[in-house]
Amino acid sequence: xxxxxxxxxxxxxxxxxxxxxxxxxxxVGAVVTFSGLVRDFESTDGAxxxxxxxxxxxxxxxxxxxxxxxxxxxxxxxPLLGVTVIHRVGKLLxxxxxxxxxVASQHRAAAFEAAQCVMDYLKTRATFWKKVDQNGRxxxxxxxxxxxxxxxxxxxxx
Amino acid sequence: xxxLLFFGRxxxxxxxxxxxxxxxxxxxxxxLLAADFPELGxxxxxxxxxxSVNQMIxxxxxxxxxxxxxxxxxxxxxx
Numbered sequence: 371x372x373x374x375x376x377x378x379x380x381x382x383x384x385x386x387x388x389x390x391x392x393x394x395x396x397x398v399g400a401v402v403t404f405s406g407l408v409r410d411f412e413s414t415d416g417a418x419x420x421x422x423x424x425x426x427x428x429x430x431x432x433x434x435x436x437x438x439x440x441x442x443x444x445x446x447x448x449p450l451l452g453v454t455v456i457h458r459v460g461k462l463l464x465x466x467x468x469x470x471x472x473v474a475s476q477h478r479a480a481a482f483e484a485a486q487c488v489m490d491y492l493k494t495r496a497t498f499w500k501k502v503d504q505n506g507r508x509x510x511x512x513x514x515x516x517x518x519x520x521x522x523x524x525x526x527x528x
Numbered sequence: 529x530x531x532l533l534f535f536g537r538x539x540x541x542x543x544x545x546x547x548x549x550x551x552x553x554x555x556x557x558x559x560l561l562a563a564d565f566p567e568l569g570x571x572x573x574x575x576x577x578x579x580s581v582n583q584m585i586x587x588x589x590x591x592x593x594x595x596x597x598x599x600x601x602x603x604x605x606x607x
Contacts, residue, residue: 406607426606429535429599432583457606469607489607498606499536510537513576513603 371445372452375437377428379460382470387454391474394452402481403472404489410464412502412511422503426459426468429497433457440491444473447487448480455488457498490521530557530592533599534568538577541568542600554579554598555588576603 372394376382384405391401411418441453452474462468471488475481500511530549534542545565551557562569571577578585578601581592585601592598 427535427539428606429533429580429583429601432580432599435583493607494604496606497535497601497604499602500605501536510540510602511605513605517607 374454376456391472398474399476400478400481402485406469424462425501427499433497444484448484487524493517494521531597536602
């Protein structure tokens, strides 16, 4: 089992991340990758507001150990061969990549499910906070109940 | 002394709050801060705000050792 966790300002390269997961073992039969991007709008109370940029803050040290715990939990639940989690921090513009989760396994079901589970826990547990810049006015993003609901479907293992 | 960290929106309301304090539990820190910074105190009492000691989520009544790092964490919004 090979794990890579990175919190970084720099962008990541999807092709390189896929190649890395692919070459982990000749037993890899499935690679699922998820990329999260910065949308150019925010939905607030049903209204759609354009945004100029996002700023990502995190708790160095704690974020890495929480992500490791999330990956460890997925490894106990599914037979995985490799997992990569990359999260960017700092200032990001619309259409930029913000988060990457990649999972390699022998068969697709484990890879699909584990990738989704890791993302659902990352959204609700990992210590990141987003601030939106809208025309020079900044505000912190509020957490969404729908993210908690998404995580709870994995709760049998919680 | 206990080192204090405030993340996300809590950082904005805690800009004038002390970053070092003497206290026995996170709950005591919250009460001390609330006395001087009412808006910070109000936000720290929101049920969804979590507290960590040395980067582990703990209860508000966790006893604190000198030199601990206490962080106040509003709901996370990464991903």
